[in-house]
Amino acid sequence: MPRIGLVLMVVAALVLATTFVIQAQGPARDPGPRGAPIGAGGYIKDLTADQIRFFNNGGTRFNSPDGVEEGLGPTFNGNDCGTCHSQPAEGGSSPSMNAFPNVGPNPQVALATLNGATNTVPFFVTPDGPVREARFKYMVSNGTMNPNVPDGGVHDLFTIAGRQDAQGCVYAQPDFNGAQAQNNLSLRIPTPTFGAGLIETIDDATILANMQANSRAKQVLGISGQPNRSANDGTITRFGWKAQNKSLLVFAGEAYNVEVGVSNELMPNKRGNGTTATIPSFCLYTATPNDTTNLLSNAVAGADDTQVPSDITAFATFMRFLDQPTPACRGKSCSASIQNGRRLFTEVVRCSLCHSPAMTTGNSSFTPSPDGKSTFGLSFVEAHLFSDLLVHHMGSGLADGISQGNAGPDQFRTAPLWGVGQRVFFLHDGRTSDLLQAIQQHKSPGSEANGVISLFNLLTEDQKQDLLNFLRSL
Numbered sequence: 120m121p122r123i124g125l126v127l128m129v130v131a132a133l134v135l136a137t138t139f140v141i142q143a144q145g146p147a148r149d150p151g152p153r154g155a156p157i158g159a160g161g162y163i164k165d166l167t168a169d170q171i172r173f174f175n176n177g178g179t180r181f182n183s184p185d186g187v188e189e190g191l192g193p194t195f196n197g198n199d200c201g202t203c204h205s206q207p208a209e210g211g212s213s214p215s216m217n218a219f220p221n222v223g224p225n226p227q228v229a230l231a232t233l234n235g236a237t238n239t240v241p242f243f244v245t246p247d248g249p250v251r252e253a254r255f256k257y258m259v260s261n262g263t264m265n266p267n268v269p270d271g272g273v274h275d276l277f278t279i280a281g282r283q284d285a286q287g288c289v290y291a292q293p294d295f296n297g298a299q300a301q302n303n304l305s306l307r308i309p310t311p312t313f314g315a316g317l318i319e320t321i322d323d324a325t326i327l328a329n330m331q332a333n334s335r336a337k338q339v340l341g342i343s344g345q346p347n348r349s350a351n352d353g354t355i356t357r358f359g360w361k362a363q364n365k366s367l368l369v370f371a372g373e374a375y376n377v378e379v380g381v382s383n384e385l386m387p388n389k390r391g392n393g394t395t396a397t398i399p400s401f402c403l404y405t406a407t408p409n410d411t412t413n414l415l416s417n418a419v420a421g422a423d424d425t426q427v428p429s430d431i432t433a434f435a436t437f438m439r440f441l442d443q444p445t446p447a448c449r450g451k452s453c454s455a456s457i458q459n460g461r462r463l464f465t466e467v468v469r470c471s472l473c474h475s476p477a478m479t480t481g482n483s484s485f486t487p488s489p490d491g492k493s494t495f496g497l498s499f500v501e502a503h504l505f506s507d508l509l510v511h512h513m514g515s516g517l518a519d520g521i522s523q524g525n526a527g528p529d530q531f532r533t534a535p536l537w538g539v540g541q542r543v544f545f546l547h548d549g550r551t552s553d554l555l556q557a558i559q560q561h562k563s564p565g566s567e568a569n570g571v572i573s574l575f576n577l578l579t580e581d582q583k584q585d586l587l588n589f590l591r592s593l
Contacts, residue, residue, distance in 0.1 A: 147583035149554040150591050152207075153540045158445030159313050160208025165486055165496040166440060176425035177437025182209055186234070187284040190381035190409025193402040194275035194290070194392045196252050197378055198233070200434060202226050203250045203309035207541040210441045212311045213249040215543035215552070225250060230277060237281030241295045243306055244276065249549035252276070252378065254305040255298055255393065256520035262294065264301045271521045273377050274298075274393050279402065288402035293392050305519040307360055308549035313538050314443030315358070317502040319367055320480035323355045326508050329475055337472050340570035344473060344509030344533070347524045357508045360534075360547045361526035371434040375410065383410035383431045439485065443502055444538035447592040460589025463582055468574045473533045473567075474505040505536035505593065516563025519547060529565060540591045554587055 162174050182201035185191045197203055206214040214225070224246035231238040243251055253276060258268040274293040279285040298304040326346060337343070346355040347362040358364040364373065372385030382389050387408040391398045410430045428436070448457065465471040479501050482488050486496020494500055510530040518529035526532075531547060545557035562572035575583065 145580070147555060147580045147587060149556075149587055152543055153447055153591050156445075157207045157541065158447070159442075159538055159541070160210055161442050162440045163316065163442045163486075163496055163500075170440065170486075173425050173428075173433070173436050174440045177433040177435075177440075178209060180430050180433045181437050185379060185381055187279055187282060187404050190379075190405055192279035192285065192380040193288065193389070193398055194278050195230075195378065195380040196273075196276050197227065197250070198230060199379070200374070202230070203378065204312060206543060207538075210312045210438060211538070212309050212542055213251075213544055213549065215247065215249070227251070227276065234282045234284060236277065236279065238277040238292055241276055241292075242299070243295070243304075249308045249544040251306050251308055251549060253293070253295060253298075254307070254519075254521055255293075256303050256305055259294075259298070259303065259393075262297060264298075264303050269522065270393060271523065272393050275378075275380070278392075279380075285402065285404065288399070290399060290402050305521050306548040307519075308544050308547065310358075310360060310534075311538055311542070312438040313441050314502060314504060314535070315367055315370075315441060316439035316483075316485070316497050317443055317480050317500055318357055318504060318508065318535070319439065320483045320497045320500075321357075321478050321502065321508070322481040325478050325481070326355055326357075329478055329507055330509060333472055336469060340469060340472065340567075342472055342511070342567045342570070344507060344511040344567065345525065346508070347510050347526050347532070350524065355508070356524060357532070359523070360531055361521070361523040362508060362510055362532035363523035363526065367435040367438050368431065371431040371438070375431050375434070381410050381430070382408040384408055384412065384429055385431060439497070443504070444541075444593070446503075446537075447540060453592060454588070456585045456588045457592045458589075459582070460585035460587070460592075463578065463586045464589055468578070468586065469571055470575075471505075472571070473507055473509070473511060474536055475507045475533075476505055477501050477503045478508075503537055505539075506533040509533060511567045512565055513561065513568065514563035514566030516560055516566070517546065536590065536593055538593065540593045554590060555583070 162171060182199055184198045191198055201209055203213065204210050206212050225244060225248055227244050227250055228240055228246050231240045253274050254272060255270040255274055258265050258270045278290040278292055280288045280290045295304060330344065348354065349356050349365045356362050356365045358370045364370045372383050375381045375383050376386035376390060389398055389403065389407055412429050413427050480497055480499060482491060482499065483497035486498055488495040488498040492499060510526040510532050512529050513531050514529060520528045522528055543552055545551050545554060546560060551557055558575060561568035
């Protein structure tokens with residue numbers, strides 16, 4: 120018998136022998152997003168009064184819409200960061216009117232025609248669906264895809280054509296229907312930024328040590344994740360669906376230019392649609408970069424020093440100081456179901472081999488530890504991220520056909536699960552709102568998760584329910 124089959128049989132016997140099983144009342148189901156308290160969106164402890172001022176200023180800018188005069192476009196997916204990051208609080212992921220009726224519909228629907236714009240809403244953007252961005256897998260010329268030339272770049276959903284603040288601009292949207300017909304379309308939803316400063320502060324050595332831990336169990340289950348790395352300095356990158364971005368400043372600068380169209384000190388040139396599209400001169404209205412350090416404001420008597428940093432620096436500060444999400448309960452304060460679900464997650468199904476429950480941060484210069492070893496601000500904090508921050512092969516079922524850095528077409532960063540209790544859309548493209556379906560779709564030919572999902576499927580329905588209840592408690 121193959122080793123993996125033997126392992127699954129042994130684990131199945133242990134599951135049934137060691138777990139108190141309640142008779143199932145029916146198939147396990149996702150209980151859905153948990154309600155209040157939100158437990159996310161606040162700042163980390165130990166910040167000074169000045170740091171809190173800059174955090175609040177960054178949050179205000181994060182949710183301040185840009186018009187063409189501020190640099191919006193010529194192509195864009197949203198007009199502020201909050202368009203993508205607002206569930207269940209600013210800094211989160213995509214909103215949903217289904218789970219939270221007070222949130223309102225997908226904001227991208229209204230953006231299509233805001234201020235007179237003449238865009239058509241793409242077929243994959245719906246009022247009750249997630250905010251999405253679109254990428255093309257291969258280059259397209261005159262409507263024809265060239266399968267020998269990779270693209271991989273973001274093709275923004277909308278243009279500023281027709282807007283009252285963009286008179287004279289004529290700029291067509293990409294042909295998303297054509298791309299879909301040629302199997303050339305790849306979609307993504309926003310990643311939450313809660314606890315991002317803690318992720319940024321985890322040392323490379325800690326990530327590598329965690330990668331080496333439990334190596335025998337990982338080998339048996341076919342798990343072999345690897346870090347993505349910066350092409351510039353070789354250090355481990357960790358933000359984005361494929362861990363393609365190195366830092367929060369890079370994450371902010373790239374998103375501001377790519378998603379909103381605002382050029383900045385990190386990305387100083389305007390971009391069109393895709394990787395080579397030329398921008399018509401009559402669609403350019405402002406000097407570049409649009410977003411810069413405000414060097415003169417500090418010379419004004421009584422000036423607010425929080426206005427000096429550029430928007431992208433303010434965004435990075437806001438995300439850096441966002442605290443990690445607070446779970447609904449901890450330890451023995453949790454229900455028996457949630458406690459058992461955590462045990463199954465860690466000890467039986469072995470989800471924790473990739474979704475590592477915690478890693479400890481290093482000493483951050485933003486909030487240095489007074490004695491160089493004690494928890495303080497971002498420093499030496501146990502970050503309960505439930506991720507190894509590595510990229511893994513997820514098989515043909517989840518492959519998006521996009522390569523970024525060392526991450527290939529079917530590789531993705533282990534998604535941090537903190538805050539998943541209030542998340543609405545799952546997987547990189549938001550294809551499901553059902554957590555159980557998201558788990559099952561980890562299994563497909565070539566996926567490193569196949570062994571783990573096989574173990575999950577050996578659970579009783581009650582045990583699966585316990586595991587789902589645990590995840591929704593995070």
